Amino acid sequence: MSDHNFYDSLVEFAEKKPLRLHMPGHKGRAMAMEEWDALAPLDFTELEPTGNLYGGDDWLEDAQRLWAWDWGMDTAFFCTGGSTQGLFTLFHLFTHPGDTVLVDRVSHKSIHNAMALLDLHPIWLSRPWDEANCTQKAVDPAEVERQLTAHPELRAVVITTPTYYGVLTPLEEIAACCHRHGAKLIVDGAHGAHLPLVLERKHNCLLGYNPYACCDGVTISTHKTVAAPGQTAVVLANRVALPEVRRASALTSTTSPSYVMLAALDKLRSWMWKHRDAYRRTAAWCSELRRRYPTLRGEGLDPCRLVFQVEDGEKLSKRLQAMGIYPELEDRHHVVAILTAAEEEEDLHRLCRALNFYGYLDQAPYAAHLAPPPLPERAMEPRDARFAPCGKCHLERAVGKTAAEVIAPYPPGVPVVAPGEVISEKILAYLYQLCYDKSSVVLVTKERPKQR
Numbered sequence: 327m328s329d330h331n332f333y334d335s336l337v338e339f340a341e342k343k344p345l346r347l348h349m350p351g352h353k354g355r356a357m358a359m360e361e362w363d364a365l366a367p368l369d370f371t372e373l374e375p376t377g378n379l380y381g382g383d384d385w386l387e388d389a390q391r392l393w394a395w396d397w398g399m400d401t402a403f404f405c406t407g408g409s410t411q412g413l414f415t416l417f418h419l420f421t422h423p424g425d426t427v428l429v430d431r432v433s434h435k436s437i438h439n440a441m442a443l444l445d446l447h448p449i450w451l452s453r454p455w456d457e458a459n460c461t462q463k464a465v466d467p468a469e470v471e472r473q474l475t476a477h478p479e480l481r482a483v484v485i486t487t488p489t490y491y492g493v494l495t496p497l498e499e500i501a502a503c504c505h506r507h508g509a510k511l512i513v514d515g516a517h518g519a520h521l522p523l524v525l526e527r528k529h530n531c532l533l534g535y536n537p538y539a540c541c542d543g544v545t546i547s548t549h550k551t552v553a554a555p556g557q558t559a560v561v562l563a564n565r566v567a568l569p570e571v572r573r574a575s576a577l578t579s580t581t582s583p584s585y586v587m588l589a590a591l592d593k594l595r596s597w598m599w600k601h602r603d604a605y606r607r608t609a610a611w612c613s614e615l616r617r618r619y620p621t622l623r624g625e626g627l628d629p630c631r632l633v634f635q636v637e638d639g640e641k642l643s644k645r646l647q648a649m650g651i652y653p654e655l656e657d658r659h660h661v662v663a664i665l666t667a668a669e670e671e672e673d674l675h676r677l678c679r680a681l682n683f684y685g686y687l688d689q690a691p692y693a694a695h696l697a698p699p700p701l702p703e704r705a706m707e708p709r710d711a712r713f714a715p716c717g718k719c720h721l722e723r724a725v726g727k728t729a730a731e732v733i734a735p736y737p738p739g740v741p742v743v744a745p746g747e748v749i750s751e752k753i754l755a756y757l758y759q760l761c762y763d764k765s766s767v768v769l770v771t772k773e774r775p776k777q778r
């Protein structure tokens with residue numbers, strides 16, 4: 327492994343002012359948006375001096391190896407299509423078309439899309455409902471064991487941790503159970519890129535405590551909770567080599583990955599090392615705010631996720647927005663704020679001033695009595711529904727019909743109804759209860775005959 331890094335190699339090559347008779351069309355000079363001009367020289371394509379994400383034996387491969395090293399996993403792969411690309415990659419790596427998979431019902435729509443594309447048959451993994459926090463709790467390992475025993479055909483188990491609401495699922499016991507039953511553990515860690523810097527556990531890798539170390543593959547969205555640009559993510563995997571991950575990724579990703587994003591991922595490694603204290607400080611602020619305001623509390627939460635639990639989530643969000651404060655999401659009883667190392671003390675004072683102004687100081691978390699979402703009946707497999715002829719229909723007239731796409735408040739993008747599932751009266755009532763205001767949904771209009 328060279329001691330030179332990928333980012334430096336791009337800078338050095340750009341400084342030589344090569345005559346660029348290749349893509350991209352800006353030739354390293356002016357971009358259509360002048361704010362990007364400073365980045366243009368690094369925005370290369372695959373050349374011998376710049377390396378190739380899908381090639382190997384270059385600085386880019388070294389950069390990924392260093393990532394794997396920091397996280398204590400066998401392989402790391404840079405994605406420029408977010409965790410969506412990461413999840414497609416992991417499903418392709420660890421399953422085959424037609425396989426049955428045990429899937430966390432609290433899964434992002436990208437997981438549903440991957441299953442439709444790869445023709446996977448899900449069995450849903452339900453979570454216990456948390457009355458106090460009005461959210462789903464962590465996955466129960468006993469339920470994973472039960473399902474794996476009942477369905478020996480399961481090839482993989484798919485779990486999201488943390489959830490949008492910051493609920494963490496410990497993975498060690500689940501991973502051991504999967505491996506005992508010959509199944510792979512795939513993890514959607516889109517919201518967890520910062521976790522090794524803040525989780526107070528015995529270190530299991532150079533960065534700190536990697537909660538994903540025991541799984542077969544995880545994707546982390548580096549644009550969500552650490553300082554990399556939009557669309558960047560990293561796949562980390564065990565017991566598979568980089569060429570296998572590359573091959574799996576190539577099925578659904580661009581052949582022109584952005585070198586600016588790849589360089590940012592390389593630089594992000596050292597940024598993470600430098601910002602450990604800043605994350606700890608943010609976690610301490612978050613814990614103080616949890617004490618003072620009506621928020622989700624308790625064990626097993628992401629230390630940097632601040633989730634308000636109030637009578638009217640939409641109202642709180644609108645009130646904050648009126649003061650120029652924009653949270654990540656709101657639902658009926660929650661408002662979710664993502665805190666990172668980028669937060670400054672004054673930002674949190676500003677948030678507190680707004681909350682105090684509206685009288686939220688010292689309020690207890692709202693005791694909501696929202697039931698967990700009902701599990702709809704499945705009429706078709708996800709792939710058949712996703713690729714069937716479909717049309718838009720007003721939600722009111724959708725009862726008894728089959729969804730062709732996920733019906734999910736976004737964010738968090740977690741479906742109430744998944745492709746292939748039937749919309750019942752109960753589901754409709756639940757969607758209205760969530761204030762799901764989409765007037766139309768995409769439904770299967772006719773089942774396409776199978777040609778296999």
Ligand SMILES: Cc1ncc(COP(=O)(O)O)c(C=O)c1O
Pocket residue numbers: 407408409410411434436486489490514516517547557558559738739
């Ligand atoms: C839980 C979860 N998984 C996966 C994704 C997809 O990630 P990305 O936006 O990086 O493609 C998201 C996006 O919000 C998400 O919240």
